[in-house]
Amino acid sequence: MIAAIEPTSTWYLILAALxxxxxxxxxxxxxxxxxxxxxxxxxxxxxxxxxxxxxKDLGDIKGQTIVFFxxxxxxxxxxxxxGIIVAILxxxxxxxxxxxxxxxx
Amino acid sequence: MxxxxxxxxxxxxFDLSPLLILLGAALVLLVAASLTPRWPxxxxxxxxxxxxxxxxxxxxxxxxDVTDQGxxxxxxxxITLDAFSMFATIAIAVTVLLASLVTDDYLRREQMDGxxxxxxxxxxxxxxxxxxxxxxxxxxFLGLEVLSISFYVLAASHRRRIESQxxxxxxxxxxxxxxxxxxxxxxxxxxxxxxxxxxxxxxAVNGIVPTERKDALxxxxxxxxxxxxxxxxxxxxxxxxxxxVYQGAPTxxxxxxxxxxxxxxxxxxxxxxxxxLPNWRDDWRPVVWVIAVATLVxxxxxxxxxxxxxxxxxxxxxxxxxxxxxxxxxxGHAAGEADPGRGVSASLLYLLLYAVLVLGTFxxxxxxxxxxxxxxxxxxxxxxxxxxxxxxxxMTVLLLAQAGVPLxxxxxxxFGVIEAAVDERSYAxxxxxxxxxxxxxxxxxxxxxxxxxxxxxxxxxxxEAVRVSLSSGIAIVLAVGFTLLVGVAPGWIVSAxxxxxxxxxxxxx
Numbered sequence: 156m157i158a159a160i161e162p163t164s165t166w167y168l169i170l171a172a173l174x175x176x177x178x179x180x181x182x183x184x185x186x187x188x189x190x191x192x193x194x195x196x197x198x199x200x201x202x203x204x205x206x207x208x209x210x211k212d213l214g215d216i217k218g219q220t221i222v223f224f225x226x227x228x229x230x231x232x233x234x235x236x237x238g239i240i241v242a243i244l245x246x247x248x249x250x251x252x253x254x255x256x257x258x259x260x
Numbered sequence: 261m262x263x264x265x266x267x268x269x270x271x272x273x274f275d276l277s278p279l280l281i282l283l284g285a286a287l288v289l290l291v292a293a294s295l296t297p298r299w300p301x302x303x304x305x306x307x308x309x310x311x312x313x314x315x316x317x318x319x320x321x322x323x324x325d326v327t328d329q330g331x332x333x334x335x336x337x338x339i340t341l342d343a344f345s346m347f348a349t350i351a352i353a354v355t356v357l358l359a360s361l362v363t364d365d366y367l368r369r370e371q372m373d374g375x376x377x378x379x380x381x382x383x384x385x386x387x388x389x390x391x392x393x394x395x396x397x398x399x400x401f402l403g404l405e406v407l408s409i410s411f412y413v414l415a416a417s418h419r420r421r422i423e424s425q426x427x428x429x430x431x432x433x434x435x436x437x438x439x440x441x442x443x444x445x446x447x448x449x450x451x452x453x454x455x456x457x458x459x460x461x462x463x464a465v466n467g468i469v470p471t472e473r474k475d476a477l478x479x480x481x482x483x484x485x486x487x488x489x490x491x492x493x494x495x496x497x498x499x500x501x502x503x504x505v506y507q508g509a510p511t512x513x514x515x516x517x518x519x520x521x522x523x524x525x526x527x528x529x530x531x532x533x534x535x536x537l538p539n540w541r542d543d544w545r546p547v548v549w550v551i552a553v554a555t556l557v558x559x560x561x562x563x564x565x566x567x568x569x570x571x572x573x574x575x576x577x578x579x580x581x582x583x584x585x586x587x588x589x590x591x592g593h594a595a596g597e598a599d600p601g602r603g604v605s606a607s608l609l610y611l612l613l614y615a616v617l618v619l620g621t622f623x624x625x626x627x628x629x630x631x632x633x634x635x636x637x638x639x640x641x642x643x644x645x646x647x648x649x650x651x652x653x654x655m656t657v658l659l660l661a662q663a664g665v666p667l668x669x670x671x672x673x674x675f676g677v678i679e680a681a682v683d684e685r686s687y688a689x690x691x692x693x694x695x696x697x698x699x700x701x702x703x704x705x706x707x708x709x710x711x712x713x714x715x716x717x718x719x720x721x722x723x724e725a726v727r728v729s730l731s732s733g734i735a736i737v738l739a740v741g742f743t744l745l746v747g748v749a750p751g752w753i754v755s756a757x758x759x760x761x762x763x764x765x766x767x768x769x
Contacts, residue, residue, distance in 0.1 A: 198440035209451035
């Protein structure tokens, strides 16, 4: 019989760090602007998870309220980012980050 | 169940007036302009310049007020009203004013006249001022995002140039990437200290002995915070976006990003490092030292090999960021002490002087860019001394000032940060800064040679003539006049900057 392991907030912090790394690597290796953008969102949400875990750890409500601010900011970023991505994909369908080489020097 | 009424913090609206004026103007501009037919020419720019002027006036009024009554925190201690934040407010208002003047001409030349760009200038200014005033890491994050999101749209705002949209998306992805690091830094500092307010972070450390784990969390947080800020100020090794974005974005927008963006990010960096994290100053100062040296050297050297003037000026702005970091490093020696040293005031002064310089320089690049904003190669400046001698002379003054030649504001700025470094016995970094400014001078000479000495080539006369409109002319004259005035008589502005930091220190608990 295996005793049920009680997850502690450290587990969630490690999970958040892993998610953050997944997002970070994704931005660096993926070339589709939309996927890169999703990876940035993953990084922000990984930080949200750490905020909640840390707030639980500290017994402090502030960390959980911060999450709402971050969610609003992320939503604003989505609006702007998708606008720019749509504008660029309309002119260059199937564009990847490597195709964007008008600016070089 | 007991219904509790939620009481918000008391808000002193008058003290917030610089932010409220900008917010109101941005909303009026967007709403009124979309409900009314096209405004007469120049009115959008005049409106935004007036709002910037009103913000500046309120900045001076409030500066006077905090000099009399002392610094205070507003909105539940979320933001600080002190001379430091008012100095940054005035500097950012100056950038909005000059950028609006330059943009007016540009937008009509490119046939995209409209209120959107001005409204975004105003919102970006709100973000920058919030960053400078913030007394809480989350408020700082919100300010940073308001500034950055406005910049993403501004960079992509030229609808017909694919380069502009490319700049927008590159800035957007990399900016979001760096914001995530910044936010993770905040989370770890929160985890380590249990607070996000600057004074509470200091209090938490002084009050209790930090355990080992907590200290590790805070140190990792400080590192991530520095990554995010270094990205925003385009310090090496987080500078790779700068040349592409500066080149691709519409030129007046580049001018605004280079000036207002740097003021906001550096003001935030100074405040966070010296007011929230003075207890870790021996940990972050060596990091700032390394970043500063790398930025100075790499920015200056890479600038020399460019052929596009906008890219050259992008690398030049990187090397200027290195100089300001020299001031930040000097501020690090005395962070948290009663006597703040010269570092903070020298960096603040550098920011204001550099903002005016870079706006003037990019204003000239805008008018030389001609229709389509495409003539930004070094060749476009060929023969400018022959065809438009006054314009070439103005450019020469501004470039000499950027190189740090005496009798210009650039000299006052560079002298200030190097003096601050020497004061704190950081001799090595002072010497590296002086060498880097010699290397960077070569870059400015190349543009001057192209304007005055290079022979005309066949086809030069067939190029579209360079036209300088009244509003761009006023902006250039103001920038050149300010550069020379400060160069000849620097005393008043140096003491204003010093005044701005002494009061900022007294705000500390």
